[in-house]
Amino acid sequence: MKKxxxxxxxxxxxxAIFLISACGNDAPTDQNTDGVVLSGDDEIDQVSQRxxxxxxxxxxxxxxxxxxxxxxxxxxAIADMTAALSLDSVNIDYxxxxxxxxxxxxxxxxxxQTMERAxxxxxxxxxxxLKLSEIQLFLKMNQASLxxxxxxxxxxxxxALAFFFMGKNFEExxxxxxxxxxxxxxSEIDPEMLDTWIKLGQLHASxxxxxxxxxxxxxxxxxxxxxxxxxxxxxxxxxxDNPEGALELYKTAIRKAPMDExxxxxxxxxxxxxxxxxxxxxxxxxxxxxxxLYAAAYYYRGYAAEALGNNEQAVQDYEHTIRLAPEYVQxxxxxxxxx
Numbered sequence: 001m002k003k004x005x006x007x008x009x010x011x012x013x014x015x016a017i018f019l020i021s022a023c024g025n026d027a028p029t030d031q032n033t034d035g036v037v038l039s040g041d042d043e044i045d046q047v048s049q050r051x052x053x054x055x056x057x058x059x060x061x062x063x064x065x066x067x068x069x070x071x072x073x074x075x076x077a078i079a080d081m082t083a084a085l086s087l088d089s090v091n092i093d094y095x096x097x098x099x100x101x102x103x104x105x106x107x108x109x110x111x112x113q114t115m116e117r118a119x120x121x122x123x124x125x126x127x128x129x130l131k132l133s134e135i136q137l138f139l140k141m142n143q144a145s146l147x148x149x150x151x152x153x154x155x156x157x158x159x160a161l162a163f164f165f166m167g168k169n170f171e172e173x174x175x176x177x178x179x180x181x182x183x184x185x186x187s188e189i190d191p192e193m194l195d196t197w198i199k200l201g202q203l204h205a206s207x208x209x210x211x212x213x214x215x216x217x218x219x220x221x222x223x224x225x226x227x228x229x230x231x232x233x234x235x236x237x238x239x240x241d242n243p244e245g246a247l248e249l250y251k252t253a254i255r256k257a258p259m260d261e262x263x264x265x266x267x268x269x270x271x272x273x274x275x276x277x278x279x280x281x282x283x284x285x286x287x288x289x290x291x292x293l294y295a296a297a298y299y300y301r302g303y304a305a306e307a308l309g310n311n312e313q314a315v316q317d318y319e320h321t322i323r324l325a326p327e328y329v330q331x332x333x334x335x336x337x338x339x
Contacts, residue, residue, distance in 0.1 A: 043067055058087035062094055065101070074105040092122050099131060111135055119151075126155045126162075133165050142169045160190035167199060176203055187218075194222045198232045205236050212236055227253040227260050234266065243270045261291035268300060280304045295324035299331050311338050 038045045047064040054060060065080035081098040088094065095118035102111035115132040122128060129152035136145035146169050152162045167182035180203050187196045201215035216233035223229060234249035250267035253260065264287035271280035284301035287294055302317030315338050321331035 041071070044071075056087060058084040058091070058094070061087070062091075062097065066097060069097070069101050069104075072104075074101055077101045078105070090121050092118055092125055092128060095121070095128070096131065099135070103135070108135065108139060112139065119148075123151075124155060126152050126159065129155070130159070130161055130165065133162075137165055137168055137172075140172070142173055145169050158189050160186045160193055160196070163189065164193065164196055164199075167196075171199070171203065176207060179203060191218075192222055194219050194226060194229060197222065198229060201232060201236065205239070225256045227257045227263055230256070231263065231266060238270060243273050246270050247274070259290050261287040261294055261297070264290065265294070265297050265300075268297075268304075272300065272304065277304045277307045281308065293324055295321050295328060298324065299328060299334070302331070302334055306334065306338065314338060 038048070044064060044067055047060055047067065051057065051060050051064070061080045061084035065077045065084065068074075068077035068080060078098070078101055081094060081101065084094050085091070085098070095114055099111045099114045099118075102108070102114060112132075112135050115128060115135055118128040119125070119132055129148050133145045133148035133152065136142075136148060146166065149162050149166050149169070152159060156162070163182045163186035167179045167186065170176075170179035170182055180200065183196050183200050183203070186193060187200065190196070197215050197219035201212045201219065204210075204215060205212035213233070213236065216229070216236055219226070219229040220233065230249050230253040234246040234253070237243075237249065238246035247267060247270045250263050250270065253263040254267065257263065264283045268280045268283035268287065271277075271283060281301055281304040284297045284304060287297040288301065291297065298317045299321040302314040302321065305311075305317060306314035315335065318331045318334040318338070321328050322335075325331075
């Protein structure tokens, strides 16, 4: 009975989605001899052809939604997931995929509602409770997030990710001791969880710097190629009045990931502090080459240029900063100095 009910409904959905696909992309569309609207993308059109022959196949809608999602075509992806869930409303994987699409499309409230439905459908699915708690954490719903974590830990009392999210919630609530305890529990359950060691380093640095460096070293030991871990320890060393140590770590991060603009930028800031203006200028230039819209990198390259006496270059960089970020007060002050 359910399939008969959905037959007319999904045929209507199929037509609507094809129209959305046709209108939502800049690529030209066409019709084949079967009347199927083509997007011009072979991967999408192959699934569309299969759907024209099997319009009640929820997996095909989900498959095409995933392809649209990978191509950042969010409206089409959402339309296809709506069709998939109309055919298979209890599929938890579909709820998770739709949630991911909503989150990347900055529709966090819709993502929240989708995961609330997921845990209602499958209250024993720990991954759904964890995903729900993460969304609630993002939305600053800390008590609700902690309640979801409690549900997850009732299912799996040794879940490292649940304790990690618990620590994040307590940190946001200002309860640093409970946050540290939660992160510590997470690290004991899963010593390979990089983010946990970094959080422990940051929190200990805020209350007792003696242990912080050990936690940062643990993070680097977990993944020596992680620019996040290297930069976290570098920032700590910089705060501890050790800019030389920080610079060494930022340069290590650059060697590990030469396309990471943040490492060049941070190294440039340290070099400014060390009064190494030419080298700082070069590092900001590399940050700009890797991220041409990096307003702060333009500003500090201009600052370095001004310090080197290259006022023409400084003016160009300050003006470019303002074009990218009109509210950048320091860039306007720099222009006033030079003009």
